[in-house]
Amino acid sequence: MRRRQAIAVLALAGMFVSLYLWLHKLGLIGVLQCGTGGCDTVQASSYSVFLGLPVALYGVVGYAALFALGLVSVRQADGSWGWPDTAIAVLATTAFLFTLYLTALELFVIHAICRWCVVSAAIVTAIVVLALLPIGRRSIGTVPPNS
Amino acid sequence: MKGFYILLVAVGIGGAGWLVYSARNKPTERPAPATPAAAPAAGAFRGYTLGSDSAPITITEYSDFQCPYCASFVTVQMPEVRTQLIGTGKVLWRFRDFPLPSHKYSNLAAMAGQCAGEQGKFWEMHDQIFYNHQWAERGKNPSGQFREFAKAIGADVARYDACMDSQRYAGRIEESRQEGIAAGVDATPKFYFDGRRFDGMPTSDTFKHIVDSIIATRKR
Numbered sequence: 001m002r003r004r005q006a007i008a009v010l011a012l013a014g015m016f017v018s019l020y021l022w023l024h025k026l027g028l029i030g031v032l033q034c035g036t037g038g039c040d041t042v043q044a045s046s047y048s049v050f051l052g053l054p055v056a057l058y059g060v061v062g063y064a065a066l067f068a069l070g071l072v073s074v075r076q077a078d079g080s081w082g083w084p085d086t087a088i089a090v091l092a093t094t095a096f097l098f099t100l101y102l103t104a105l106e107l108f109v110i111h112a113i114c115r116w117c118v119v120s121a122a123i124v125t126a127i128v129v130l131a132l133l134p135i136g137r138r139s140i141g142t143v144p145p146n147s
Numbered sequence: 148m149k150g151f152y153i154l155l156v157a158v159g160i161g162g163a164g165w166l167v168y169s170a171r172n173k174p175t176e177r178p179a180p181a182t183p184a185a186a187p188a189a190g191a192f193r194g195y196t197l198g199s200d201s202a203p204i205t206i207t208e209y210s211d212f213q214c215p216y217c218a219s220f221v222t223v224q225m226p227e228v229r230t231q232l233i234g235t236g237k238v239l240w241r242f243r244d245f246p247l248p249s250h251k252y253s254n255l256a257a258m259a260g261q262c263a264g265e266q267g268k269f270w271e272m273h274d275q276i277f278y279n280h281q282w283a284e285r286g287k288n289p290s291g292q293f294r295e296f297a298k299a300i301g302a303d304v305a306r307y308d309a310c311m312d313s314q315r316y317a318g319r320i321e322e323s324r325q326e327g328i329a330a331g332v333d334a335t336p337k338f339y340f341d342g343r344r345f346d347g348m349p350t351s352d353t354f355k356h357i358v359d360s361i362i363a364t365r366k367r
Contacts, residue, residue, distance in 0.1 A: 005151045009158060016162030020169065029169045047223075074151070111219045
């Protein structure tokens with residue numbers, strides 16, 4: 001149960017990070033609190049838009065969906081694996097892969113690191129680990145009765 | 148379970164409060180975009196340009212072909228600058244060589260740019276050199292690679308070779324560097340808006356904001 005709660009809390013925190021970056025992209029927040037200035041470089045690059053929409057907006061939507069699914073899974077009386085867990089695992093894995101792609105762009109193409117993107121990447125990584133944990137445990141035969 | 152909901156509310160209030168605080172602290176004006184600096188000295192050759200000569204603002208860029216930040220600017224920010232500022236007639240973009248002495252092949256790259264420019268292909272070579280910037284990290288003499296770039300952009304390679312061998316633009320490149328030193332260039336890339344030095348983070352958004360501000364101020 002605590003695993004699902006942690007996913008919901010992390011998703012909510014991630015949603016605020018993405019909202020922050022999205023609002024900046026919309027011009028509603030002046031200067032990103034970044035330190036290195038890499039955030040401006042990344043946010044202003046052509047890679048901050050994906051399929052015509054700001055990347056940060058994908059983050060807001062993705063985290064919101066993870067948060068909603070997390071709440072649903074937390075409210076499940078039965079602790080066994082259910083459809084919300086499957087949905088979270090799929091969504092979190094997709095988000096993790098997308099984050100890997102974005103991080104590679106920062107490192108090897110844009111040559112600038114946005115600290116908020118790193119925070120988001122850490123959150124996504126934590127979520128995907130938590131989401132896939134029961135699968136890993138099951139595969140080695142140690143899945144607890146209430147995950 | 149109660150503790151979980153308390154934690155959620157705490158994160159929610161904290162996050163919302165942070166966003167509201169950030170939005171309220173939005174500066175009405177960005178920091179002063181430019182520091183007064185000496186205008187570039189007049190010379191016979193003033194650098195290759197992009198855009199309309201009648202554009203209201205000239206941005207002069209002092210750049211080093213081997214500098215990774217210059218490459219990053221060209222590949223990441225410049226496409227937006229070309230579309231939003233140069234393509235719209237707001238800006239005339241002027242490129243000035245500023246080969247840093249610490250970079251072994253900067254002068255060679257600048258020469259390749261000038262020799263391509265002799266054939267009307269400076270910007271094509273400029274893009275080749277910056278978009279294929281792996282040469283700058285290998286530490287090997289990139290002459291052969293620059294020659295391949297010249298071929299790729301459709302330059303007359305024999306003429307390009309003759310130009311490179313003669314080093315005939317060495318004086319022009321050094322003049323450009325001296326002009327930059329006189330203007331206060333201390334790092335690359337460095338930008339000047341109508342002769343006024345810009346010391347902020349060079350992003351297309353920032354440049355657009357500054358250009359629009361200057362144009363709006365002049366209209367008043």
